[in-house]
Amino acid sequence: MRGMTDRPLLTVAHRAGNTLTGLRVALQAGVDLVETDVHLLRDALEVRHTKALARHLLRERWNSQRRHNPARPRLAEVLAAADGDPRLMLDLKGPSLSVATRVAALLRQEAPELPVTVCTKQWRMLDAFDGLPHVRRVLSVNNPVHLGRLRARLRRRPVFGVSIRRQLLTPAIVAELRESATVVMVWPVDTEAALEHARRLGVTSVISKNLPLLRGLLADRPTDAGPDPAPVAGRALPATP
Structure with missing residues (x-):
């Protein structure tokens, strides 16, 4: 059973791009996109999922800014490891819009023509990628209030993609979203039961x-x-609305 479409589902490896080893394994597995969480910490674009560093790690970073934990690569290292592969999905984290400005500047400098997907819950961040036509923008939602705002927004303007917590959705809402979004992603989908849902x-x-x-x-x-x-x-990429 494939629900409303007989086409195969797009596969996104959640957090796999947060380490260079995980990135390589996911790309080698052939997934369609590899998610990488990007934070801005002391002017560095750091890749990690954790919202806040443990106290002792934070103290270590402040005491020795020159040391670099290879388990937390910088975004530039991830781009280099991807080596032109267009399957990166950068999930921009944190309260400051500066992370988007910095990511956009890095892409212009290091990979100006690389097709990259950028995802964020702070939709204003996506404005930083104006002028980068190869960036595919995805609006992320994790609560009912933001879902309502997203539905209202999509009635005015289509988008390339949306990424939504699976438990918030119904088939009717998904059908509505697909009228204005090329890609409708859901998470978490870590079990067979979640996949069938x-x-x-x-x-x-x-x-x-x-x-x-x-x-x-x-x-x-x-x-x-x-x-x-x-x-x-x-493959040819779908156009970004």
Whole structure:
């Protein structure tokens, strides 16, 4: 059962891009997008999921700014490791809009023509990527209030993509979103039960930390059909509205 579409689901490896090893493993697995969480800490674009560093790690960073924890790579290192692969999805974190400005500047300098997907719950951050036509923008939602705002916004202007907590959605809401969004992603989808729920909803994409589950989706994908739509290496990218 594939819900509202017979096309394969787009596969997104949740947090896999937060380490260089995880990035390489996910890319080698063939997933369609690899999520990387980006924070701005003391003028450095750091990749990690944790919202706040533990106290002892924070003290260590302040005491020795020259030392660098390889488990928390900088965004420039992630871009270098991706080596031109267009399957990065940068999830911009934190309260300050400066992270988006810094990421946009880095992309202009290091990868001006690289197709990259950028996702954030702070939608104003996406304005920083004006003038970068290769950046695909995704509006993220994690609570009912923001979902209501998103639905109202999409009635006025279409977007490339949305990323929404799965439990907030119904098939009717997904159908409405797909009228104005090229990609409808849901998370978390880490179990077979969650995957079946996502299919019943009719979404186009699942975000999962369960790489074997994503590998299963890829293995079941017909050889003559890509995901719908498909921001995939080697395929034409859908236009950003």
